[in-house]
Structure formats: C-alpha cells, structure tokens
Amino acid sequence: MKRKILLLILTLLLSITGCGENKNGLNNAASVESEPITQEKSAADTARQNEEEENVNSETKETVLTMTIDDCAVTVEWENNESVDALLELAKDAPVTVQMSMYGGFEQVGSLGASLPRKDAQTTTSAGDIVLYSGNQIVVFYGSNSWAYTRLGRITDKTEKEMAELLGNGDVTIVLAVEYF
16 A cells, blocks of 8 residues: 555655646756766766665555456455465465365365464455464355455456356365555
8 A cells, every 4th residue: 555655645746746847838857957977976876876766666566466366367456454464475485376175165265374463353254355363374265154364355357257257166276466556
C-alpha cells in the first residue's frame, strides 16, 4: 500500500514539474542553466544518480501476487491483511508451488511449507474463496464450508461451475508468484 502511495505521489510530482512552461516556451528542465561539470564530479554524480534511480524504481514498482491452478491463470482479488503481505513476501524470491489435495468434496487444501500470521474468524466460504487454515495451509474452495479461517482472497474470473470443473476432478497444483509492474 505504501508503495502505491509513493508511486502516486512520484507520478504527480513528475507530471506537475514536467508540464510547466517558462516565458520562453521551454519547459522548466530545459531552461535551467547548468554549471560546468568536471569529469570527476560527473562520474560521482552519475553513479549516485544511478543508485538513486534503482532505489526509486524498486520502491515504486507495483508488486502483484498471481495464482495459477494447473497452469490456468486465475484473477484474484487479494485481501489487504498481514497474511497476504507475508504470502507475497514468501513468493518474492521464487514462486511458491503447492501440491493441493481434494478434501470434503468442496475444497482443495495444501501446505505452504511456512507459517503465516493469522487472524481466524468464523467464516462461511463459497466457490472461489481462498483462505489460510491453521496458519500454514492454503485452501481454495469450489463449494461451501463454515469454519474459522483467515481470508486471503477470492478468485473473481470464474463462476461456481468453472471452479468446480477446475478443482473438483482430482488433486491440483497451484503456483503463487510475484510480478512487478
């Protein structure tokens, strides 16, 4: 969230400073006179500028957590909570692959291999819901259940019937990965 706000502020600042014209019809950046640059100063300034740009770029890139189910990309609306933040952090360095197993005729469940922060609450799920169970298992529903879970997100581009077709015919593999924009 902080990165999105920083990106928005940076974009606004760049658009404000880059749009102005001076009385000569030149933009502000082009009208500024510069002092002579020595070769030593230029190399040091260039190195510092490159480092600053890398820091800004890595801080302002938007990160998106993606999910595929047996090579089928799904659109997920992730919750804004510390469990999803931890899941995003887990997937930053390398995609997280989870072997899922059918359970109860309404869900697929698999171990994340790590424990995430949780705030379980009594929940009634429906097809497309993604939850955290016991802090270390991810559950994707193609039916409904009531239990104490931590909500992670919801698959938004599949109907209940499509979720049943995707998840209801045997064990699946999900992959959680981070993409940068």
